[in-house]
Amino acid sequence: MYVVGLTGGIGSGKTTVANEFTKLGVNLVDADIASRELVKTGAPALEAIANHFGPTVIQTDGSLNRGALREIVFHDGAEKTWLEQLLHPLISQWLIQQITVSQSPYCILVSPLLLETSQAQLVDCVLVVDVEESTQLERTLARDGGNEGTVRAIIAAQMSRAKRLEHADDVFYNERAFNIVAPRVLTLHNKYLRAAGVKQADE
Numbered sequence: 001m002y003v004v005g006l007t008g009g010i011g012s013g014k015t016t017v018a019n020e021f022t023k024l025g026v027n028l029v030d031a032d033i034a035s036r037e038l039v040k041t042g043a044p045a046l047e048a049i050a051n052h053f054g055p056t057v058i059q060t061d062g063s064l065n066r067g068a069l070r071e072i073v074f075h076d077g078a079e080k081t082w083l084e085q086l087l088h089p090l091i092s093q094w095l096i097q098q099i100t101v102s103q104s105p106y107c108i109l110v111s112p113l114l115l116e117t118s119q120a121q122l123v124d125c126v127l128v129v130d131v132e133e134s135t136q137l138e139r140t141l142a143r144d145g146g147n148e149g150t151v152r153a154i155i156a157a158q159m160s161r162a163k164r165l166e167h168a169d170d171v172f173y174n175e176r177a178f179n180i181v182a183p184r185v186l187t188l189h190n191k192y193l194r195a196a197g198v199k200q201a202d203e
Contacts (some may be wrong), residue, residue: 001099002106002196005123007114009161010154012129012137013174014132018110020185027104031111031119034094035087038065048086053079074153088117095122106196115167116159125195127188131175133161 006021008014018028039046041062050058050067057069069103073080099107099122111119133155140151145191165171170188174181 001102002192003099003104003123004108004192005120005126006108006110006129007112007126007164008065008150008172008174009131009133009136009158009164011136011143012131013139014112014129016172016181017129017172017185018108020182021108021189022181024186024189025104026189027102027107029095029098029102029107029109031091031095031109031113033092037094038087043050043087046085046088048142049083049087052082070154071147071150074150074157076172084117092118092122094190095119098198105198106192110164111172112158115164120167125169125192126167127170128164129172129174130161130165130168135175149184 006014006018006203022028039049046064049064053069053072054116057065057072059065067167069083073083095109095111099109108127109119109123111117114120114123122127135154137148137151140154141148142153172184172188172189
């Protein structure tokens with residue numbers, strides 16, 4: 001299975017680009033879905049998080065309070081490291097399982113932390129969705145609300161834009177209008193079909 005790793009900083013538009021690939025019949029393997037599945041109510045990882053961080057990170061219905069946890073880990077490096085050491089191996093196992101059962105000619109592994117973790121070892125090429133940092137901030141606040149300082153801390157905690165681009169095999173600059181995303185994704189789709197050794201779609 002040929003695997004394309006799709007990554008980018010917060011607010012870069014990874015989901016928008018990934019969704020265009022799904023319209024072309026490409027299976028997505030999403031690390032964010034993995035992280036949600038692994039901390040569902042009753043999951044062992046959620047119990048470990050609750051024991052470590054205390055009741056403030058658990059909602060009244062027993063689910064994870066993501067906002068509260070995010071506030072903690074992006075302002076405390078040691079707590080962020082603890083959480084990563086718990087979740088990253090579990091996420092990698094989940095991703096490998098999903099890649100193995102993928103049925104499309106190639107699959108897309110979508111992960112904001114692709115290059116910061118061992119997940120990079122699972123992919124054959126890296127597609128970086130890239131925008132200016134000011135755009136990341138604007139889009140994330142518009143989408144999620146919250147505190148500007150927290151969003152800036154998340155951006156700072158992620159791999160720098162310059163270093164991310166150094167690892168890119170392909171770059172999708174996503175400052176442009178939405179209506180030109182699809183044709184650019186189709187061009188990449190045909191490239192990845194060739195890399196996977198299968199017949200191309202019509203360009």
